[in-house]
Amino acid sequence: MPLDIKRDQLGQFSSIDAFRAVVEGMSETLGEKATGVALVAAGRLRGKKLADELGLKGATQNLEDATQQITKVLGAEGSRLCIIDKIEITDDVVKVYTSETLCAVGGNGNTPPRCTFTLGIVWGIMTELLQKKLKGSHTESILHGGAYDVFEFTQI
Known part of the structure; x- marks a missing residue:
């Protein structure tokens, strides 16, 4: 049983700088490809749990309601x-248009888009919502001049 430790003074959230340091440390230790795989997998697991908590598994409500909950x-x-x-x-095809993604903050246009953790969370949610096995990719990036970070999913 997990411990229920509270952060009375610092609260629930951490900084983007701390997240970026975790990602950079993982990349240095594991390599970029393994880090990407790990972050997508962690995100998918979190996304599936969130979908379950929100009651979105195979949701019968309309897409607008589900989008508002997400x-x-x-x-x-x-x-x-x-x-x-x-x-x-x-x-x-399922396209999810996002902005102000955690993963894109502090990036630059010289690197390929890598919103791995965010992609994973959205992927996990969409898998549970649609009850379909999906393949996901990050197809457009704010860092590369796009209006959104777009995550695209196709059924496999």
């Missing part, structure tokens, strides 16, 4: 991981 838990009222601007679902 935005609340990931946005300014929640973990502050990112803002979910919109979710579009067509027959074979």
Whole structure:
């Protein structure tokens, strides 16, 4: 049983600088590819748990309601991981448009987009919401001139 340790003075959240230091340390130790795999996997696990907590597993409510719930838990009222601007679902592709992603802060246009942890969380949520096995990728980046960080999912 996990301990329920509270941070009375510091609260629930940490800084972006601390997160970036964790990612950089992992990359230095494990390499970029292994770090990316680990962060996506950690994000997917967290996303699945969040979807379960929100009652989104195979959700029957409309997409707008689900988007509002996800935005609340990931946005300014929640973990502050990112803002979910919109979710579009067509027959074979799910696109999630995000902004102010934790992973993009402090990045530059010289590197490929790597919102691995954020991608993973959104991937885990969408997998549970749609009850489909999905393949995810980061297709557009604010760091490369895009209006959003776009995560795209296809059914496998």
